[in-house]
Amino acid sequence: MDKSDTKQRLLDVAEKLFASNGYHCTSLRKVTAKAGVNLAAVSYHFGSKEALVEAIFERRLRPLNEERMGRLETVRAAAGAAGRKPTAEEALRAFIEPTLRFRDSAPGARYFLHLIGRALTEPDDAVRSIFFRMIGPVFALMFEVLCEARPNLSRNQVFWRLNFAIGAISRCTFLPEKLPVVPAGIEIELSADRQIDMLVDFLVAGMEAP
Amino acid sequence: MDKSDTKQRLLDVAEKLFASNGYHCTSLRKVTAKAGVNLAAVSYHFGSKEALVEAIFERRLRPLNEERMGRLETVRAAAGAAGRKPTAEEALRAFIEPTLRFRDSAPGARYFLHLIGRALTEPDDAVRSIFFRMIGPVFALMFEVLCEARPNLSRNQVFWRLNFAIGAISRCTFLPEKLPVVPAGIEIELSADRQIDMLVDFLVAGMEAP
DNA sequence: CCATAAGTCAAACGTTTGTTTTAATCGCAC
DNA sequence: GTGCGATTAAAACAAACGTTTGACTTATGG
Numbered sequence A, B: 001m002d003k004s005d006t007k008q009r010l011l012d013v014a015e016k017l018f019a020s021n022g023y024h025c026t027s028l029r030k031v032t033a034k035a036g037v038n039l040a041a042v043s044y045h046f047g048s049k050e051a052l053v054e055a056i057f058e059r060r061l062r063p064l065n066e067e068r069m070g071r072l073e074t075v076r077a078a079a080g081a082a083g084r085k086p087t088a089e090e091a092l093r094a095f096i097e098p099t100l101r102f103r104d105s106a107p108g109a110r111y112f113l114h115l116i117g118r119a120l121t122e123p124d125d126a127v128r129s130i131f132f133r134m135i136g137p138v139f140a141l142m143f144e145v146l147c148e149a150r151p152n153l154s155r156n157q158v159f160w161r162l163n164f165a166i167g168a169i170s171r172c173t174f175l176p177e178k179l180p181v182v183p184a185g186i187e188i189e190l191s192a193d194r195q196i197d198m199l200v201d202f203l204v205a206g207m208e209a210p
Numbered sequence C: 001c002c003a004t005a006a007g008t009c010a011a012a013c014g015t016t017t018g019t020t021t022t023a024a025t026c027g028c029a030c
Numbered sequence D: 001g002t003g004c005g006a007t008t009a010a011a012a013c014a015a016a017c018g019t020t021t022g023a024c025t026t027a028t029g030g
Helices: A005-021 A028-035 A041-045 A049-081 A088-102 A109-119 A125-149 A155-170 A192-208 B005-021 B028-035 B040-045 B049-081 B088-102 B109-119 B125-149 B155-170 B192-208
Strands: none
Touching: A005 A028, A005 A041, A005 A049, A005 A109, A028 A041, A049 A088, A049 A109, A049 A125, A088 A109, A088 A125, A088 A155, A088 A192, A109 A125, A125 A155, A155 A192, A155 B155, A155 B192, A192 B155, A192 B192, B005 B028, B005 B040, B005 B049, B005 B109, B028 B040, B028 B049, B049 B088, B049 B109, B049 B125, B088 B109, B088 B125, B088 B155, B088 B192, B109 B125, B125 B155, B155 B192
C-alpha cells in the first residue's frame, strides 16, 4: 500500500506552487490536481490549507534552523574558549552558509527558499506568524552574537543592520524568473559558494562599518 | 458637487488596506465599505481591482521615481563635470533619501512604502509586473551609476550588490507591526534622517568592499 | 474469511470573490 | 423647470474558494 505517498506528494507540490504563485493565489484544487490526488486529501491528511503550509515550513525549516542555531552556538563557544569576541564574519557565515547550501540539498529546497524569502513580507497573518514563530529563536541568537561581535555599536544599530542583512539575504533565495528585469550579460544563476562569497563580502563590510 | 471625492477616498483607503493586508487578502467590499462608497464605484472609476492598484502605484511612484531619476542624473552630471567618477555614497543617497523622506511627505505615504516593500515579492504577476515596469528605468540607471562608481567590480558583482541593497532598503519601508519579533529596548520607529544614516553607513561599506 | 480501520473518491456545502446590471439620484447648462 | 451626462445605489451574477459529507475501495491483523 501507499503508506501515504499522497501526503508526501502534497507537500512537494504545494511547496512548489506556494513558492511560485504565493499562498493565497494557489488554490487547493490546483495543488491536488497537480499532485494527482483528490481534493479532500488535504483535509484528510493535514486538516486545512493552513496546516498544510505549516507542515511545509516544519519539514524544511526545523532542520535548517537547528543547523543555524548549532553553528551560532559553536561560533560563540569557540570565541569564548579562545578568550575573544566572535567576529561578524563568523556570525554571518553561521547563518548564511547553511541557508544557501540548503538550496541545493534537496530537489524542492529551492522552492522552499523562495517561500521563506516571501514569508518575510507575507500579507497573510497566519502564514507570517508561523514563520516568525519558527525563525524567532534564530533571529534572537543571531542578534546576541552580533552584539558581541560589535560591542561598540548600540543594540539599535545592530538590530537594524541585522534587518538590513536579512533583507539582502532574502534577495538570494528567489527563483530567477521572479527577479526584476536584469541588464544584459548578468549571471542570475550562481553556485551556492559564489553567492555565499558575494553576500559575505558585502555584509561583513556593512556590519563592520563604524 | 463631489468632483470625484469618491475616487480619492478609494485610492487612499485601498492604499492603506492593500499595504496592511495585501492585495489578494483585501476584497473590494472591505475597501468600499471602509471608504463609505458603493461597491460598484471601483468598476466605475477605475474599471477593475487591478486598475485600482495600478492607479495607486501611478499616483505615488511616478513622482518618486522622477525625483530619484533626477537625482541620479545630477550625480552623474556633477561627477562628469568635475572629471571624476560618481561615488557609491552619492548614488545610494540619490536613491535612498527621496525614498525615506517620502515616507513622511504625505499622510498615506508610509502605507504606500509598505506596499512597494511588498511588491518586490508580490505573488500576483499582474501587481509585480506593474511595479517592475515602473521601477525598471530607475533600477537600470542606478545600476549604471554604480558600475561607474565601482569600475573595478564586475557588472555581475555590482548587480548582485545592488540587489542586496534593494533588499536592505526594503526592510525600512515596513510598518513596524509587521517586523519580526524585536528584542527589548529596540527603537522600531526612527526618524527618516536616522534611518537614512544607518542605511547609508551600512550600504556604502558594503558597496565599497573589495 | 472476515472485521476494522485507513484511505480515496465524487459531489455538494455555504461563503466570498470581482464584476455587471438596472434603476435612482445629483449637479448644472439651457 | 427641463433635460442630460455624471455619479451613486441596491441587487444579482457566475465563478472560485476551503471545507465537509457519505459512500466506496483497499490493506491488514486475527
